[in-house]
Amino acid sequence: MSVSEERRQILSSEEMDEALRNLAGQIADRYPLESIVFVGIVTRGATVAERVRGVLNRIKPEIQTGTLDISLYRDDLERFNKVPSLETSDIPFAVDGARIILFDEVLFTGRTVRAALNGLLDYGRPAKIDLAVLVDRGGRELPVQPDFVGYKLDAKPTDYVQVRLREVDDEEGVFISDKRPVK
Amino acid sequence: MSHESPASRKDLLDIASLEREEIEFLLETAKPFKDLVSRSVKMVPTLRGRTVLNLFYEPSTRTRSSFEIAAKRLSADVINFTVSTSSVTKGESVLDTIETLQAMRADYLVVRHQMAGIPSFVAKHTGASVLNAGDGYHAHPTQALLDAYTLREIYPDLTGKRVVICGDILHSRVARSTSTILEKLGAEVGLLGPGSLVPRHCAKRFKVFRTWDEVFAWEPDVVYLLRVQFERQKAQFFPGVSEYHREFGVTDERLETIQERGLYVMHPGPINRGVELTDDVTRYERCLINQQVENGIPTRMAAMYWLKPETADRR
Numbered sequence: 001m002s003v004s005e006e007r008r009q010i011l012s013s014e015e016m017d018e019a020l021r022n023l024a025g026q027i028a029d030r031y032p033l034e035s036i037v038f039v040g041i042v043t044r045g046a047t048v049a050e051r052v053r054g055v056l057n058r059i060k061p062e063i064q065t066g067t068l069d070i071s072l073y074r075d076d077l078e079r080f081n082k083v084p085s086l087e088t089s090d091i092p093f094a095v096d097g098a099r100i101i102l103f104d105e106v107l108f109t110g111r112t113v114r115a116a117l118n119g120l121l122d123y124g125r126p127a128k129i130d131l132a133v134l135v136d137r138g139g140r141e142l143p144v145q146p147d148f149v150g151y152k153l154d155a156k157p158t159d160y161v162q163v164r165l166r167e168v169d170d171e172e173g174v175f176i177s178d179k180r181p182v183k
Numbered sequence: 184m185s186h187e188s189p190a191s192r193k194d195l196l197d198i199a200s201l202e203r204e205e206i207e208f209l210l211e212t213a214k215p216f217k218d219l220v221s222r223s224v225k226m227v228p229t230l231r232g233r234t235v236l237n238l239f240y241e242p243s244t245r246t247r248s249s250f251e252i253a254a255k256r257l258s259a260d261v262i263n264f265t266v267s268t269s270s271v272t273k274g275e276s277v278l279d280t281i282e283t284l285q286a287m288r289a290d291y292l293v294v295r296h297q298m299a300g301i302p303s304f305v306a307k308h309t310g311a312s313v314l315n316a317g318d319g320y321h322a323h324p325t326q327a328l329l330d331a332y333t334l335r336e337i338y339p340d341l342t343g344k345r346v347v348i349c350g351d352i353l354h355s356r357v358a359r360s361t362s363t364i365l366e367k368l369g370a371e372v373g374l375l376g377p378g379s380l381v382p383r384h385c386a387k388r389f390k391v392f393r394t395w396d397e398v399f400a401w402e403p404d405v406v407y408l409l410r411v412q413f414e415r416q417k418a419q420f421f422p423g424v425s426e427y428h429r430e431f432g433v434t435d436e437r438l439e440t441i442q443e444r445g446l447y448v449m450h451p452g453p454i455n456r457g458v459e460l461t462d463d464v465t466r467y468e469r470c471l472i473n474q475q476v477e478n479g480i481p482t483r484m485a486a487m488y489w490l491k492p493e494t495a496d497r498r
Contacts, residue, residue: 069215072227072488083489085188085208086215096223122224 007181011151011174016134016163019150019174020048023132024055026148027101030130031060036099038065041116042087044105047165048134052103066091068102073115095124101148105163107133110144135174137161191491194306194313197322198363206367209485210332216481216488219256229488230259236289237263238280238305239316240296245452245476246316246325250293253483259291277301281308290492294318299356310493314486320356326451327360328482331368333474334405337447342369347398349375349431350409350459351420353382357451358409362389373401376409376431379420394430395437399444406441407449408433408459424458433460438467447471 011019027036038053040046046067053063069087077083102116113131120129132148137155155161155176162175175181189205198206219225235254237247247263254261264284275283277296284292291312294302299319306313317323331341338344346365352358352374362372366388373390374381375398385391392398398406411427421427428434433441433448438461441448448460448470456462464470 072215072229077229080191081491082188082190083491086212086488088215088218118228122222122226124223 006179007175007177009173010153010161010176011135013172016151016173019134020051021055023048023134023148023150024052027052027132028056028059030148031099034099036060036063036101037093038063038101038103039068039091039116039120040065040103041112042067042069042089043168044163044165045103047167048105048132048163049101049103050167051165052132064093066093068116068119070112070115070119073119075111075115089119091123095120095126098124098126100126100129101132102129103132105134105165106161107131107136107144107146107149108139108161110140110142113144114142134163135161188489191489193310193491193493194302194315195324195486195490196303196306196313196315198324198327198360198367199322201324201367203367206328206331206364209328209482209489210335212485212488213328213332213478213481216256216484217478219481226256226258228258230254230257230290233257233259233290233492234288235259235261235291235293235487236284236287236311237261237265237293237316238284238295239263239265239293240301241317243295243316245479246295247293249476249479250314250316250325250483253480253487254291256480257484257487259487262287262289277305278308281305285309285311288494290494291487291490312487312490312492314483314490317356320354321359323356323360323451325479325483325486326357327364328486329475329479330361330407330449330451331364332478332482333449333471334365334370334447335368336474336478337471338404340369341365344370344405345373345401345403346370346405346407347373347375347392347401347403348407348409349398351380351411352376352385352409353380353420354412355409361407361451373398373403377421377427399440402444403446405447405449406433408454410451410453411455411458413455428458432458433464435461435463438464442467442469445469449475452476 038049040049049065053065068089071084071086130147133146134150136149136152139157160177160181164171166172189208239247251261289311293314293316294305295316296318299321302313302315302318348358365372375392450472
Protein backbone atom coordinates (compact mmCIF):
# COMPACT_ATOMS: atom_id res chain seq x y z
CA MET A 1 0.00 0.00 0.00
CA SER A 2 1.34 3.40 -0.90
CA VAL A 3 0.37 6.33 1.30
CA SER A 4 1.00 10.03 1.13
CA GLU A 5 3.50 11.31 3.69
CA GLU A 6 1.02 13.72 5.20
CA ARG A 7 -1.00 10.86 6.62
CA ARG A 8 -1.40 11.01 10.41
CA GLN A 9 -2.87 8.41 12.70
CA ILE A 10 -5.70 9.76 14.86
CA LEU A 11 -6.73 6.59 16.61
CA SER A 12 -4.54 3.60 17.31
CA SER A 13 -5.89 0.11 17.13
CA GLU A 14 -6.57 0.18 20.91
CA GLU A 15 -8.23 3.58 20.76
CA MET A 16 -10.40 2.39 17.91
CA ASP A 17 -11.45 -0.59 20.03
CA GLU A 18 -12.41 1.88 22.72
CA ALA A 19 -14.51 3.84 20.21
CA LEU A 20 -16.22 0.61 19.12
CA ARG A 21 -17.04 -0.30 22.74
CA ASN A 22 -18.29 3.23 23.26
CA LEU A 23 -20.59 2.84 20.25
CA ALA A 24 -21.82 -0.54 21.47
CA GLY A 25 -22.47 0.88 24.95
CA GLN A 26 -24.64 3.70 23.60
CA ILE A 27 -26.71 1.24 21.59
CA ALA A 28 -27.17 -1.10 24.56
CA ASP A 29 -28.19 1.83 26.78
CA ARG A 30 -30.76 3.02 24.28
CA TYR A 31 -32.19 -0.42 23.53
CA PRO A 32 -31.68 -2.56 26.65
CA LEU A 33 -34.61 -4.88 25.96
CA GLU A 34 -35.92 -4.10 22.50
CA SER A 35 -35.15 -6.38 19.63
CA ILE A 36 -32.87 -4.67 17.11
CA VAL A 37 -31.13 -5.64 13.88
CA PHE A 38 -27.96 -4.26 12.29
CA VAL A 39 -27.36 -3.27 8.68
CA GLY A 40 -23.82 -2.33 7.68
CA ILE A 41 -22.98 -0.36 4.56
CA VAL A 42 -20.56 -2.34 2.38
CA THR A 43 -17.61 -2.65 2.97
CA ARG A 44 -16.33 -1.20 6.23
CA GLY A 45 -19.72 -0.24 7.67
CA ALA A 46 -20.54 -3.94 7.55
CA THR A 47 -17.32 -4.75 9.40
CA VAL A 48 -18.09 -2.14 12.08
CA ALA A 49 -21.58 -3.66 12.50
CA GLU A 50 -20.03 -7.12 12.95
CA ARG A 51 -17.55 -5.82 15.52
CA VAL A 52 -20.26 -4.06 17.52
CA ARG A 53 -22.37 -7.18 17.42
CA GLY A 54 -19.38 -9.06 18.78
CA VAL A 55 -19.10 -6.61 21.69
CA LEU A 56 -22.82 -6.90 22.45
CA ASN A 57 -22.93 -10.64 22.01
CA ARG A 58 -23.00 -11.39 25.75
CA ILE A 59 -25.88 -9.09 26.60
CA LYS A 60 -27.84 -9.10 23.33
CA PRO A 61 -27.00 -12.38 21.60
CA GLU A 62 -29.98 -12.28 19.24
CA ILE A 63 -28.87 -9.38 17.04
CA GLN A 64 -28.91 -10.27 13.34
CA THR A 65 -26.75 -8.38 10.87
CA GLY A 66 -27.17 -7.65 7.19
CA THR A 67 -25.11 -5.83 4.58
CA LEU A 68 -26.12 -3.18 2.09
CA ASP A 69 -24.28 -2.14 -1.08
CA ILE A 70 -25.37 1.40 -1.95
CA SER A 71 -23.58 1.72 -5.32
CA LEU A 72 -26.82 1.64 -7.30
CA TYR A 73 -28.22 4.49 -5.19
CA ARG A 74 -25.28 6.87 -5.49
CA ASP A 75 -25.86 10.36 -6.87
CA ASP A 76 -22.40 10.64 -8.40
CA LEU A 77 -22.14 7.58 -10.67
CA GLU A 78 -21.76 9.79 -13.73
CA ARG A 79 -18.50 11.14 -12.40
CA PHE A 80 -16.90 7.72 -12.47
CA ASN A 81 -14.88 6.45 -15.38
CA LYS A 82 -15.22 3.05 -13.84
CA VAL A 83 -18.52 2.10 -12.30
CA PRO A 84 -18.13 0.60 -8.82
CA SER A 85 -18.11 -3.17 -8.71
CA LEU A 86 -21.26 -4.35 -6.97
CA GLU A 87 -21.43 -6.49 -3.88
CA THR A 88 -24.50 -8.54 -3.11
CA SER A 89 -26.59 -6.89 -0.42
CA ASP A 90 -27.54 -9.51 2.12
CA ILE A 91 -30.41 -8.70 4.43
CA PRO A 92 -31.43 -12.03 5.94
CA PHE A 93 -34.38 -10.72 7.97
CA ALA A 94 -37.69 -8.98 7.27
CA VAL A 95 -37.22 -5.23 7.11
CA ASP A 96 -40.95 -4.57 7.61
CA GLY A 97 -41.49 -3.47 11.19
CA ALA A 98 -37.83 -3.98 12.16
CA ARG A 99 -35.87 -1.62 14.41
CA ILE A 100 -32.72 -1.14 12.35
CA ILE A 101 -29.37 0.32 13.32
CA LEU A 102 -27.59 1.43 10.15
CA PHE A 103 -23.78 1.38 10.36
CA ASP A 104 -21.10 3.21 8.48
CA GLU A 105 -17.45 3.67 9.40
CA VAL A 106 -17.18 7.41 8.68
CA LEU A 107 -19.91 10.03 8.48
CA PHE A 108 -18.97 12.97 6.24
CA THR A 109 -21.36 14.63 3.75
CA GLY A 110 -24.33 12.40 4.57
CA ARG A 111 -24.74 11.38 0.94
CA THR A 112 -23.87 7.74 1.55
CA VAL A 113 -26.44 7.62 4.34
CA ARG A 114 -29.05 9.18 2.05
CA ALA A 115 -28.32 6.48 -0.52
CA ALA A 116 -28.46 3.76 2.14
CA LEU A 117 -31.81 4.99 3.44
CA ASN A 118 -33.26 4.87 -0.07
CA GLY A 119 -31.84 1.40 -0.56
CA LEU A 120 -33.02 0.08 2.79
CA LEU A 121 -36.53 1.42 2.32
CA ASP A 122 -36.80 -0.54 -0.92
CA TYR A 123 -36.65 -3.71 1.16
CA GLY A 124 -39.70 -2.76 3.19
CA ARG A 125 -40.99 -0.43 5.86
CA PRO A 126 -38.92 -0.57 9.04
CA ALA A 127 -40.38 0.61 12.34
CA LYS A 128 -37.31 2.77 12.94
CA ILE A 129 -33.85 3.39 11.55
CA ASP A 130 -31.02 4.76 13.71
CA LEU A 131 -27.63 5.74 12.41
CA ALA A 132 -24.44 4.54 14.09
CA VAL A 133 -20.99 5.65 12.90
CA LEU A 134 -17.57 4.84 14.20
CA VAL A 135 -16.21 8.28 13.30
CA ASP A 136 -18.16 11.49 12.74
CA ARG A 137 -15.79 13.88 10.97
CA GLY A 138 -18.29 16.71 10.33
CA GLY A 139 -18.84 18.40 6.96
CA ARG A 140 -22.45 17.50 6.24
CA GLU A 141 -23.99 18.48 2.91
CA LEU A 142 -27.36 16.93 3.74
CA PRO A 143 -29.50 17.16 6.87
CA VAL A 144 -28.36 13.80 8.26
CA GLN A 145 -27.29 13.33 11.89
CA PRO A 146 -26.04 10.22 13.68
CA ASP A 147 -27.76 8.69 16.69
CA PHE A 148 -24.65 6.88 17.93
CA VAL A 149 -21.07 8.06 17.48
CA GLY A 150 -17.91 6.18 18.47
CA TYR A 151 -15.51 9.09 18.01
CA LYS A 152 -16.12 12.69 16.99
CA LEU A 153 -13.61 14.76 15.05
CA ASP A 154 -13.57 18.15 13.35
CA ALA A 155 -11.83 17.58 10.04
CA LYS A 156 -11.44 20.14 7.29
CA PRO A 157 -13.71 19.50 4.30
CA THR A 158 -10.59 18.88 2.19
CA ASP A 159 -9.20 16.24 4.56
CA TYR A 160 -9.51 12.54 3.94
CA VAL A 161 -10.46 10.49 6.98
CA GLN A 162 -9.93 6.76 6.69
CA VAL A 163 -10.98 3.98 9.01
CA ARG A 164 -8.84 0.92 8.44
CA LEU A 165 -10.00 -2.46 9.71
CA ARG A 166 -7.93 -5.61 9.71
CA GLU A 167 -10.78 -7.73 8.25
CA VAL A 168 -10.60 -5.59 5.10
CA ASP A 169 -7.27 -3.76 5.18
CA ASP A 170 -3.80 -4.76 6.18
CA GLU A 171 -3.77 -2.39 9.15
CA GLU A 172 -6.01 -1.06 11.89
CA GLY A 173 -6.72 2.48 13.04
CA VAL A 174 -8.14 5.84 12.00
CA PHE A 175 -6.05 8.08 9.76
CA ILE A 176 -6.28 11.59 8.39
CA SER A 177 -4.55 13.00 5.33
CA ASP A 178 -4.76 16.12 3.21
CA LYS A 179 -4.09 14.10 0.10
CA ARG A 180 -6.31 11.49 -1.46
CA PRO A 181 -5.06 8.19 -0.09
CA VAL A 182 -4.35 5.35 -2.47
CA LYS A 183 -6.72 2.57 -1.45
CA MET B 184 -14.06 -7.86 -1.07
CA SER B 185 -14.36 -5.25 -3.75
CA HIS B 186 -12.50 -5.98 -6.96
CA GLU B 187 -11.32 -3.44 -9.49
CA SER B 188 -13.86 -2.88 -12.24
CA PRO B 189 -12.84 -2.44 -15.88
CA ALA B 190 -13.27 1.02 -17.44
CA SER B 191 -16.69 1.53 -18.96
CA ARG B 192 -17.19 1.29 -22.71
CA LYS B 193 -19.66 3.31 -24.71
CA ASP B 194 -21.20 0.42 -26.62
CA LEU B 195 -21.79 -3.31 -26.41
CA LEU B 196 -21.62 -4.52 -30.00
CA ASP B 197 -20.26 -8.05 -29.82
CA ILE B 198 -18.55 -10.53 -27.54
CA ALA B 199 -15.41 -10.94 -29.65
CA SER B 200 -14.06 -7.50 -28.73
CA LEU B 201 -14.63 -7.92 -24.97
CA GLU B 202 -11.74 -8.79 -22.69
CA ARG B 203 -12.15 -11.69 -20.34
CA GLU B 204 -12.11 -9.36 -17.33
CA GLU B 205 -14.93 -7.31 -18.86
CA ILE B 206 -17.01 -10.44 -19.33
CA GLU B 207 -16.25 -11.55 -15.76
CA PHE B 208 -17.24 -8.11 -14.48
CA LEU B 209 -20.57 -8.18 -16.34
CA LEU B 210 -21.37 -11.68 -15.05
CA GLU B 211 -20.45 -10.73 -11.46
CA THR B 212 -22.43 -7.51 -11.69
CA ALA B 213 -25.53 -9.38 -12.83
CA LYS B 214 -25.72 -11.26 -9.50
CA PRO B 215 -26.84 -8.38 -7.27
CA PHE B 216 -29.29 -7.37 -9.98
CA LYS B 217 -30.81 -10.83 -9.90
CA ASP B 218 -31.26 -10.53 -6.13
CA LEU B 219 -33.49 -7.49 -6.59
CA VAL B 220 -36.47 -9.70 -7.33
CA SER B 221 -36.54 -10.83 -3.70
CA ARG B 222 -37.08 -7.28 -2.44
CA SER B 223 -40.36 -5.46 -1.99
CA VAL B 224 -39.24 -2.78 -4.47
CA LYS B 225 -37.65 -4.49 -7.47
CA MET B 226 -36.18 -1.30 -8.90
CA VAL B 227 -33.05 0.72 -8.25
CA PRO B 228 -32.71 4.42 -9.13
CA THR B 229 -29.40 4.02 -10.99
CA LEU B 230 -30.58 5.24 -14.41
CA ARG B 231 -33.22 7.65 -13.16
CA GLY B 232 -33.77 10.42 -15.70
CA ARG B 233 -32.09 8.43 -18.49
CA THR B 234 -33.88 7.27 -21.60
CA VAL B 235 -33.52 3.88 -23.22
CA LEU B 236 -34.78 3.56 -26.74
CA ASN B 237 -35.55 0.13 -28.14
CA LEU B 238 -34.99 0.33 -31.88
CA PHE B 239 -36.11 -2.93 -33.41
CA TYR B 240 -36.02 -3.39 -37.17
CA GLU B 241 -36.84 -7.05 -36.73
CA PRO B 242 -39.67 -8.65 -34.79
CA SER B 243 -38.82 -9.73 -31.28
CA THR B 244 -40.92 -10.28 -28.22
CA ARG B 245 -38.67 -11.69 -25.58
CA THR B 246 -35.47 -9.76 -26.24
CA ARG B 247 -37.30 -6.48 -26.53
CA SER B 248 -39.37 -7.02 -23.39
CA SER B 249 -36.31 -8.29 -21.53
CA PHE B 250 -34.44 -5.07 -22.36
CA GLU B 251 -37.53 -3.10 -21.44
CA ILE B 252 -37.86 -4.73 -18.02
CA ALA B 253 -34.11 -4.38 -17.42
CA ALA B 254 -34.22 -0.66 -18.22
CA LYS B 255 -37.31 -0.10 -16.09
CA ARG B 256 -35.76 -1.91 -13.11
CA LEU B 257 -32.92 0.61 -13.41
CA SER B 258 -35.55 3.40 -13.36
CA ALA B 259 -34.86 4.53 -16.93
CA ASP B 260 -37.64 5.70 -19.23
CA VAL B 261 -38.19 3.31 -22.10
CA ILE B 262 -39.45 4.08 -25.56
CA ASN B 263 -40.16 1.30 -28.02
CA PHE B 264 -39.59 2.04 -31.66
CA THR B 265 -40.51 -0.86 -33.88
CA VAL B 266 -40.39 -1.15 -37.61
CA SER B 267 -44.04 -1.88 -38.23
CA THR B 268 -45.29 1.16 -36.33
CA SER B 269 -42.62 3.66 -37.32
CA SER B 270 -41.76 5.72 -40.34
CA VAL B 271 -39.14 3.16 -41.37
CA THR B 272 -41.84 1.60 -43.51
CA LYS B 273 -42.11 4.98 -45.22
CA GLY B 274 -38.57 4.58 -46.49
CA GLU B 275 -36.67 6.54 -43.87
CA SER B 276 -33.00 5.49 -43.80
CA VAL B 277 -31.28 4.22 -40.68
CA LEU B 278 -29.24 7.42 -40.46
CA ASP B 279 -32.33 9.63 -40.74
CA THR B 280 -33.91 7.65 -37.95
CA ILE B 281 -30.78 8.06 -35.80
CA GLU B 282 -30.85 11.79 -36.30
CA THR B 283 -34.48 11.94 -35.29
CA LEU B 284 -33.70 9.84 -32.25
CA GLN B 285 -30.70 12.03 -31.38
CA ALA B 286 -33.13 14.92 -31.09
CA MET B 287 -35.07 12.85 -28.58
CA ARG B 288 -31.90 12.62 -26.49
CA ALA B 289 -31.90 8.94 -25.76
CA ASP B 290 -28.97 7.82 -23.62
CA TYR B 291 -29.08 4.16 -24.59
CA LEU B 292 -30.12 2.67 -27.92
CA VAL B 293 -30.97 -1.00 -28.06
CA VAL B 294 -30.68 -1.92 -31.72
CA ARG B 295 -31.79 -5.01 -33.58
CA HIS B 296 -31.47 -5.17 -37.34
CA GLN B 297 -31.54 -7.91 -39.97
CA MET B 298 -28.28 -6.59 -41.38
CA ALA B 299 -24.94 -7.30 -39.72
CA GLY B 300 -23.05 -4.16 -38.75
CA ILE B 301 -25.98 -1.78 -38.36
CA PRO B 302 -25.54 -1.41 -34.58
CA SER B 303 -21.85 -0.51 -35.04
CA PHE B 304 -22.84 1.96 -37.74
CA VAL B 305 -25.40 3.51 -35.41
CA ALA B 306 -22.85 3.60 -32.59
CA LYS B 307 -20.46 5.67 -34.71
CA HIS B 308 -23.15 8.26 -35.37
CA THR B 309 -24.48 8.78 -31.90
CA GLY B 310 -23.17 9.64 -28.46
CA ALA B 311 -25.72 7.32 -26.94
CA SER B 312 -24.60 3.90 -25.77
CA VAL B 313 -25.59 1.27 -28.31
CA LEU B 314 -26.49 -2.24 -27.21
CA ASN B 315 -26.60 -4.72 -30.04
CA ALA B 316 -29.76 -6.79 -29.60
CA GLY B 317 -28.94 -8.95 -32.62
CA ASP B 318 -27.67 -7.97 -36.06
CA GLY B 319 -28.07 -10.35 -38.97
CA TYR B 320 -25.84 -13.39 -38.63
CA HIS B 321 -23.24 -11.36 -36.77
CA ALA B 322 -23.71 -11.06 -33.02
CA HIS B 323 -26.12 -11.15 -30.11
CA PRO B 324 -23.92 -10.26 -27.15
CA THR B 325 -26.57 -10.04 -24.44
CA GLN B 326 -27.81 -13.51 -25.38
CA ALA B 327 -24.26 -14.78 -24.93
CA LEU B 328 -24.00 -13.07 -21.55
CA LEU B 329 -27.24 -14.57 -20.29
CA ASP B 330 -26.20 -18.00 -21.58
CA ALA B 331 -22.84 -17.77 -19.83
CA TYR B 332 -24.51 -16.49 -16.66
CA THR B 333 -26.99 -19.38 -16.70
CA LEU B 334 -24.20 -21.92 -17.09
CA ARG B 335 -22.09 -20.25 -14.42
CA GLU B 336 -24.94 -20.71 -11.96
CA ILE B 337 -24.45 -24.44 -12.47
CA TYR B 338 -20.71 -24.56 -13.11
CA PRO B 339 -18.92 -21.69 -11.32
CA ASP B 340 -15.89 -22.52 -13.46
CA LEU B 341 -16.53 -23.39 -17.10
CA THR B 342 -12.96 -24.50 -17.78
CA GLY B 343 -13.04 -27.77 -19.67
CA LYS B 344 -16.84 -28.01 -19.70
CA ARG B 345 -18.10 -29.26 -23.03
CA VAL B 346 -20.98 -27.56 -24.79
CA VAL B 347 -22.34 -28.76 -28.10
CA ILE B 348 -24.24 -26.17 -30.12
CA CYS B 349 -26.67 -27.86 -32.43
CA GLY B 350 -28.59 -26.65 -35.45
CA ASP B 351 -28.46 -23.86 -37.97
CA ILE B 352 -24.97 -22.53 -37.21
CA LEU B 353 -24.75 -20.63 -40.49
CA HIS B 354 -27.67 -18.29 -39.84
CA SER B 355 -27.13 -17.96 -36.13
CA ARG B 356 -25.75 -14.90 -34.42
CA VAL B 357 -26.49 -16.74 -31.18
CA ALA B 358 -24.11 -19.51 -32.19
CA ARG B 359 -21.45 -16.94 -32.99
CA SER B 360 -21.73 -14.92 -29.78
CA THR B 361 -22.40 -17.79 -27.42
CA SER B 362 -19.59 -19.97 -28.76
CA THR B 363 -17.24 -17.01 -28.43
CA ILE B 364 -18.13 -16.26 -24.82
CA LEU B 365 -17.92 -19.94 -23.86
CA GLU B 366 -14.51 -20.17 -25.47
CA LYS B 367 -13.33 -17.05 -23.63
CA LEU B 368 -14.51 -18.55 -20.35
CA GLY B 369 -12.53 -21.73 -20.97
CA ALA B 370 -15.28 -24.09 -22.15
CA GLU B 371 -14.86 -26.45 -25.09
CA VAL B 372 -17.37 -25.93 -27.87
CA GLY B 373 -18.56 -28.47 -30.41
CA LEU B 374 -20.95 -27.92 -33.28
CA LEU B 375 -23.54 -30.21 -34.81
CA GLY B 376 -25.70 -29.40 -37.80
CA PRO B 377 -26.56 -30.25 -41.37
CA GLY B 378 -23.49 -29.90 -43.58
CA SER B 379 -25.21 -27.08 -45.43
CA LEU B 380 -25.72 -25.12 -42.21
CA VAL B 381 -22.26 -25.42 -40.63
CA PRO B 382 -19.77 -23.05 -42.29
CA ARG B 383 -16.55 -24.80 -43.32
CA HIS B 384 -14.28 -22.39 -41.44
CA CYS B 385 -15.84 -23.44 -38.13
CA ALA B 386 -13.80 -26.63 -38.15
CA LYS B 387 -10.67 -24.59 -37.54
CA ARG B 388 -11.94 -23.38 -34.17
CA PHE B 389 -14.39 -26.00 -32.99
CA LYS B 390 -15.04 -29.69 -33.10
CA VAL B 391 -17.61 -30.28 -35.81
CA PHE B 392 -19.89 -33.30 -35.58
CA ARG B 393 -22.14 -34.82 -38.19
CA THR B 394 -24.30 -37.05 -35.99
CA TRP B 395 -25.63 -37.25 -32.45
CA ASP B 396 -23.65 -40.48 -31.99
CA GLU B 397 -20.46 -38.50 -32.52
CA VAL B 398 -21.72 -35.85 -30.10
CA PHE B 399 -22.50 -38.35 -27.36
CA ALA B 400 -19.14 -40.03 -27.86
CA TRP B 401 -17.50 -36.64 -27.17
CA GLU B 402 -19.30 -36.61 -23.78
CA PRO B 403 -20.66 -33.07 -23.64
CA ASP B 404 -21.98 -31.52 -20.42
CA VAL B 405 -24.46 -29.20 -22.11
CA VAL B 406 -26.57 -29.45 -25.25
CA TYR B 407 -27.41 -26.05 -26.73
CA LEU B 408 -30.12 -26.23 -29.37
CA LEU B 409 -30.55 -23.44 -31.87
CA ARG B 410 -33.82 -22.42 -33.39
CA VAL B 411 -34.27 -23.38 -37.02
CA GLN B 412 -34.68 -19.96 -38.56
CA PHE B 413 -37.08 -20.68 -41.36
CA GLU B 414 -37.43 -16.95 -42.04
CA ARG B 415 -33.72 -16.53 -42.79
CA GLN B 416 -33.32 -19.44 -45.13
CA LYS B 417 -33.75 -18.13 -48.61
CA ALA B 418 -32.74 -21.45 -50.13
CA GLN B 419 -33.65 -24.88 -48.83
CA PHE B 420 -30.84 -26.14 -46.63
CA PHE B 421 -32.37 -29.43 -45.58
CA PRO B 422 -35.06 -31.66 -47.01
CA GLY B 423 -37.82 -31.17 -44.45
CA VAL B 424 -38.83 -30.48 -40.88
CA SER B 425 -39.38 -34.10 -39.93
CA GLU B 426 -36.08 -35.10 -41.47
CA TYR B 427 -34.34 -32.29 -39.54
CA HIS B 428 -35.93 -33.49 -36.32
CA ARG B 429 -34.91 -37.08 -37.02
CA GLU B 430 -31.31 -36.21 -37.84
CA PHE B 431 -30.51 -33.21 -35.64
CA GLY B 432 -33.35 -32.64 -33.18
CA VAL B 433 -33.59 -33.99 -29.65
CA THR B 434 -35.89 -36.94 -30.20
CA ASP B 435 -37.40 -38.94 -27.34
CA GLU B 436 -34.64 -41.49 -27.75
CA ARG B 437 -31.88 -38.87 -27.56
CA LEU B 438 -33.64 -37.27 -24.60
CA GLU B 439 -33.29 -40.62 -22.83
CA THR B 440 -29.52 -40.52 -23.29
CA ILE B 441 -29.46 -36.87 -22.18
CA GLN B 442 -31.45 -37.73 -19.05
CA GLU B 443 -29.36 -40.79 -18.24
CA ARG B 444 -26.22 -38.71 -18.38
CA GLY B 445 -27.80 -35.70 -16.68
CA LEU B 446 -26.84 -33.27 -19.44
CA TYR B 447 -28.21 -29.74 -19.40
CA VAL B 448 -30.29 -28.50 -22.32
CA MET B 449 -30.42 -24.87 -23.49
CA HIS B 450 -32.24 -23.03 -26.26
CA PRO B 451 -32.37 -19.29 -27.00
CA GLY B 452 -36.08 -19.40 -27.86
CA PRO B 453 -38.58 -19.20 -29.28
CA ILE B 454 -38.65 -22.97 -29.73
CA ASN B 455 -40.07 -24.84 -32.69
CA ARG B 456 -41.74 -27.78 -30.98
CA GLY B 457 -41.24 -31.00 -32.88
CA VAL B 458 -38.28 -29.55 -34.78
CA GLU B 459 -35.32 -28.85 -32.47
CA LEU B 460 -36.91 -30.61 -29.53
CA THR B 461 -40.03 -32.33 -28.32
CA ASP B 462 -42.47 -31.30 -25.58
CA ASP B 463 -40.82 -33.79 -23.23
CA VAL B 464 -37.55 -31.86 -23.43
CA THR B 465 -39.19 -28.70 -22.12
CA ARG B 466 -40.41 -30.69 -19.12
CA TYR B 467 -36.98 -32.20 -18.39
CA GLU B 468 -35.70 -30.78 -15.08
CA ARG B 469 -32.30 -29.93 -16.51
CA CYS B 470 -33.78 -27.94 -19.37
CA LEU B 471 -32.60 -24.39 -18.69
CA ILE B 472 -34.80 -22.45 -21.12
CA ASN B 473 -36.76 -20.64 -18.40
CA GLN B 474 -33.62 -19.79 -16.45
CA GLN B 475 -32.15 -18.32 -19.64
CA VAL B 476 -35.16 -16.04 -20.05
CA GLU B 477 -35.05 -15.06 -16.37
CA ASN B 478 -31.32 -14.32 -16.47
CA GLY B 479 -31.75 -12.07 -19.49
CA ILE B 480 -32.96 -9.29 -17.20
CA PRO B 481 -30.09 -9.09 -14.67
CA THR B 482 -27.42 -9.53 -17.36
CA ARG B 483 -28.93 -6.74 -19.47
CA MET B 484 -29.14 -4.56 -16.36
CA ALA B 485 -25.46 -5.24 -15.76
CA ALA B 486 -24.64 -4.20 -19.33
CA MET B 487 -26.58 -0.93 -19.05
CA TYR B 488 -25.03 -0.23 -15.66
CA TRP B 489 -21.54 -0.67 -17.09
CA LEU B 490 -21.88 1.23 -20.38
CA LYS B 491 -21.29 4.95 -20.34
CA PRO B 492 -23.03 7.12 -22.92
CA GLU B 493 -21.35 10.23 -24.26
CA THR B 494 -24.55 12.21 -24.40
CA ALA B 495 -24.21 15.96 -24.15
CA ASP B 496 -25.96 16.46 -20.85
CA ARG B 497 -23.51 14.15 -19.09
CA ARG B 498 -20.47 15.45 -17.28
